[in-house]
Amino acid sequence: MNLSVVDKRLAVDFCGLELASPLVLLSGCVGFGEEYTRIEAFSNREVGAICLKGTTLAPRLGNPPHRVYETPCGMLNAIGLQNPGAHQVVNEILPQLDFSETRFIANVSGSTVEEYVEVARLFDDSPIDAIEINISCPNVKEGGVAFGNDPDMSARVVEACRAATNKPLITKLSPNQTDIAENARRCIEAGTDGFAVINTLMGMAIDVEQREPIIGNNQGGLSGPAIKPLAVLKTHQVYQVARPHGIPIIGQGGVASAQDALEFLIAGATAVGVGTALFYDPLIVGKINAGLAAYLDRHGLDHISHLTGSLMLHGATSACG
């Protein structure tokens, strides 16, 4: 494998996978791994891994327009998991990917626990490097509440997928819940190998002239710099629970610079996701890698992994406002 484009000090181990860089391209932002390669000077080799678009068992057409909308310092999206179905992804798309360039992670989605399991099983029997479970999908059998908003439902999905695969299993936690740490605890018991923290926050934007939501699906997931402070805190909270078990985290939410990536690492992340920022600067990954290397130089550190969880809290952490 030729991983020489990235500074060696940035290589990290994530659930036993060697990643050339801690930077991971996030699910839903880069299609099935090859769309960005049409941009001159873009290279999949600069990233540690790429999470593919959320994949369900049957193909999905996705939501009606509008699917995306810019909001202050971020955007709403409600794509509706448009994807060609797990069989097509495994049989037609994965064979086209160049696994010598980077690691590819499947993003498994479903409406029922059974669907998650079937999709996970299909990816288990494929060259994919790891499986990320997107538990932010609505559970159609239980009133459409997102699995990830409830620790019981989250644990059930993780446990069932765990039984279906021996590949590294990453659970992508939702911020749309009261106690993310409790949810993380339950997912660890259920057998997750890693976490992705966080998925988008649900939001709405309204066209006041028409008095209707701008997003075709009415509500959408908020991403981008607007959610970064919240995502850093959630990463810190999940890290408290995950650290004793040696379970690594892909911190994410609004990363747009080396400074942002460093915040997530220091808060407890082993790897850092980049999604929405690619839309603004498709070549941002090279810049963040360079910024991370410069930080190591400046602080006399021989490896990026020393930063994970290196946060030094102040004494008082109770009151707010």
Added chain:
Amino acid sequence: MNSTPHRATIYLEDARILGHESHPGEQRILKLEAPKCAQAARPGSFAHLQCDPLLPMRRPLSIMRVDPEAGWVEFLYKIIGYGTRLLARRRPGENLSLLGPIGRPFAVHADRPRAVLIGGGVGIPPMIFLANHLRRLPGFKPLAILGSEVPFPFIPRPSRILVPGMPDGIIAAMPLLEDWLIPSRLASLQGFPGCHDGYVTDLVVRWLDTLSPRELAEVELFACGPHPMLEAVARLARKYDLPAQVSLEEFMACGVGGCAGCTVAIETADGQAMKRVCVDGPVFDAATVAAFKPA
């Protein structure tokens, strides 16, 4: 029409603003130094621009003119929101990031040399680009019918080229197209002198009705503009049994096919599919656009 997505190289260029002209009706003409984009752009291509460092997202703008030798690309846009308002503040000499060219361009067919270019408002730019391309192709006889509800971003002048079927007094034309010897006529509901008081499609119908069946079989429609205009073009294409290519718009995030944020419903041989305007379009066969299907 070929339906494989656009896979050509897209360039990221730090583009210097060479010109930024104001026109009435909050319209602006923006000229950027972007040599790679200028080389690779085709009629129908667009670029995804960083309007301002304060914005989290880029904005897609259709390309109006390019000069591959001089290395510039030109856009016409209207200030319609926060992004274009910030873009309008940018001054010549400043740089902004351009991602382009993007999209599957218009396809022209030698057996249909009577190309009718129908542009409405900020849908005019791709028609100018296409006109400039067609005038160099032997045998093509393009006709442009342009509409606007704000003053046109050029000073219309009386045409010296006859267009059969035009109502009396409808003589206003776009000077640039006249210089290229391409006939044009203008329409607006705002009562501009020499312009048809009605819709662009009214003028297209009047012209089509002067053609013999053999001539009609040489016609192809190309259109870009507001949704109701494109819908009217699709209706007209059905009525006259003409092929029509329309350039569509939708909000975009990535602009390169990665997010599926910009889709429209398109009829395919395998049923309805959600196609990405950025790389599966922006040009689609009007007959396949689900939103334009007869009720």
